[in-house]
Amino acid sequence: MRNKKPTIYDIAEEVGFSTATVSRVLSNSSYPVKEQTRNKILETARKLNYEPNIIGRMLKKNESMDIGVVIPTISNPFYPQIVLGIEQEARSRGYNILLCNSFRDIITEQKYIETLYRKQVKGIIISSIGENRKYLETLKKQGIVIVTIDQEIEGFKCSKVVFDYVKGGEIATDYLIRQGHTNIAFLTSPLTRKSRRDVFEGYKLSLLKNNIFLNENNIIVSNKEEECENATYEFKNGRWLARKFLERNTGATAIFVINDMTAFGVIQELTESGIKVPDEISVVGFDNIEISSMLNPPLTTVNQPAYETGKLACQLLFESFERNEDINKTVILEPSLVIRKSVTILN
C-alpha cells in the first residue's frame, strides 16, 4: 500500500554511481559531474519520483529552512497581514513559516518558543508579551536570530520593527482638533501594553500642544482584563466603552479609539443608541485594518502598515542570516492618517 520514499541510495544503486555523486547532482552542488552522469541521475530521480528528504539535509547542515512566527492570534485581522508580509518575503528565499498563536499567554508563548528552538528554526519573528526575555536570550546566544514586531521586549537587544505609536496618537488627535473638535474622548482597553500607553501619550501631547485642557472624564479605560486579543472580544469591549462613554455624558464631540476593531464596537453601540456617526459624534480609530474601509461609515484611522511590518521584519531576519551576526537594527515605521468618513467638521 504505502511505498517507501526513494532515497539517494535507491538512485545510486539504480544508476551505478555512489551516493556522493548522486547527492552532488541532486543538490545542485557546484561540484563538477560529467554531463552524461548527471543526466542519468536526474532522469532516474524523476522516474522514481524522488524528492530530497529535507530532514536528512537539515541534520547534516544543522539548520532548517523554517522561521517561527509568534503572534497573539491570527483571528485579529491586523496579524494576518503581518503574517502575509513575512510569508511572501520568506517564500521568495525558500523559507517556510511555522505559525504560532500565543494568545499573549506567557506559558503558551514560552512553549512555542521552546518548540521552535527544538525544531532548529533559524530565526523567530515575535510579537511578545515580554515575559520570556530570559528564555529568548538563551536562544539568541545559541545563534537563533530574533526579531520583534509590534511590541518591543524591554531590555532585550535584537532587531526590531517598531511603530511610532506616540506620533500616531498625536496626528489622530491633531486632525480632530483641526476639524474643530476640542472635546475629545479617548477610549481604550487596559493600558497594560506600552503601545497603548504611547498612543495615549500622543493624545495628551496633542491636547497640550493645542492648549486643550484634558478632562479626566473623557478618558475611558475598560477594566476587564482582556482575555485574549480576539476580534469579537475587542468589538464587545468597544460596545462596553461606548456605553460608559454615553453614561459619562461629557459633551465630547469626537472619540479617539485605541484600535479599529474596538472602534467598530463603539460605532455599533452608538448607532444602536440612535446616535449618528459622524453627524453627531466623530470617531477615529487606530490600525487601519483592511475592513476599516468597508465599514459604514468608512473609518478614519491611523495607518499602521501591517504587511510592511511583516515584510521588513523578515528582511531584517535574512540580513542577520547573511551577515551571520546579530545586527540589532531598529526600523521605525511612521504612522499616517487615513481620512475617510467617520469624522465631521465642526462649525
Place this chain on the structure above:
Amino acid sequence: MRNKKPTIYDIAEEVGFSTATVSRVLSNSSYPVKEQTRNKILETARKLNYEPNIIGRMLKKNESMDIGVVIPTISNPFYPQIVLGIEQEARSRGYNILLCNSFRDIITEQKYIETLYRKQVKGIIISSIGENRKYLETLKKQGIVIVTIDQEIEGFKCSKVVFDYVKGGEIATDYLIRQGHTNIAFLTSPLTRKSRRDVFEGYKLSLLKNNIFLNENNIIVSNKEEECENATYEFKNGRWLARKFLERNTGATAIFVINDMTAFGVIQELTESGIKVPDEISVVGFDNIEISSMLNPPLTTVNQPAYETGKLACQLLFESFERNEDINKTVILEPSLVIRKSVTILN
C-alpha cells in the same frame, strides 16, 4: 559568541553514562532507568540548557511533527478562523503547522505541496485549486494523509470536510421569500468554483420550490477573472456588482451575495448611491465571517463554521495517523442562517 547547542553526547560525557541511557531518559521512554541515574541526567540536561534536536529525532523516527496547511490567502478573514481551528487541535497533540498561502495559483500551490512533502510533513490540510490531483496522489501513496476543506478535489479520494453549499443557498433564499421578497437578485464572482455553483443551485432550487420565475436579469456575475482571493479585491468586486445591479434596474427588493466580503462592497456601493440597506433593499451574505456582525447594518448571512471546519479537518487527520491508514471519511457541515439586520420584511 555563539555557543554550540548541547547534545546528548555532551550530557553522556558529563554524567558518565552512554548516550543510549541519556536518550531514554530525555525522551521519556518507558525503558527502565535507575532513579538515581535518571535524576543525574535530568539535572545535567537542565544545567546545560539542553533541548532535544528534533531534526535528529525526526530523521531517526522518520516522521515530523508538522502538518502543512495550504489555503488561498490568510488575508481573507474566512481562512484565519480555519487556521485557528487547525492550530488549536494540532497544538493539543504537540504538532505544529506550516502555513502556506497559495493564492489559488497552481504553480504556487504545487511548489508548496512539494516543499511540504520534502519537509516530511505527516499530513496536509488543503483548500486546493484542484489541478494538483496527480501530485497529491503521489504523496498519498507515500503515506502522507491529505484532508481537503472548503473545496473538494474532483476525483481524488481522501478525507474531507465539506459544506452543504446547496442547502446554504437554499435556506438564505427561502428566508428572503418568507420575508415577502419575490424579486431576488443573485450577485456573484465567476462561477468557476463548485462551491459557488452549488450556492447558485440552492438559490434556484428555492425559487423553483416557491414557484418564483427566475429572471435572468437578476443574475449578475462579475466577469473579471479573480486575481486572488483577497479581501480588498472581493470588496471591490462587490461594489462593481452593485453598480451593475443598479444599472439593470430589475426592481429586485433583495440581493443574495455570494459571500460576506463581497456583500460589504455591495452594501457600501448601495449606501453611497443613497440607497438604504435594509430599508430600500435587503442584502444577505454567505460565510458569516466574524466582522459580519460588526457591520452597519449587521449582516444577515449563512453561517459557514470556519473554526469548526479547521478543527474537524485536523481531527480527521489525526484519526488517520492513529489508525495508520487512510480513512477517507467525509464530514458534512450543515449551514444555518444567522439573522441580523440587513433584511427587511416586505409588507
Place this chain on the structure above:
DNA sequence: ACATATGTAGCAAACGGTTGCTATATATAT
C-alpha cells in the same frame, strides 16, 4: 542450589544527505 525473570546499562547500527579527502584519468604547461 539452580533456573528464570527482571532491572539497568552499553554497543553500534540505523535514519538520509553532505562533504573533506583521496584516487584515478585526462588535459595542459614546461
Place this chain on the structure above:
DNA sequence: ATATATATAGCAACCGTTTGCTACATATGT
C-alpha cells in the same frame, strides 16, 4: 618526458537521536 592542473568519482565520517540486541547483576521462584 615530466610536472602540474583539472575533471570526475568514490570512501567514509558525520549531523543528533533512537533502539534492537547483548550483557551483566540482582531478584524471584522452586
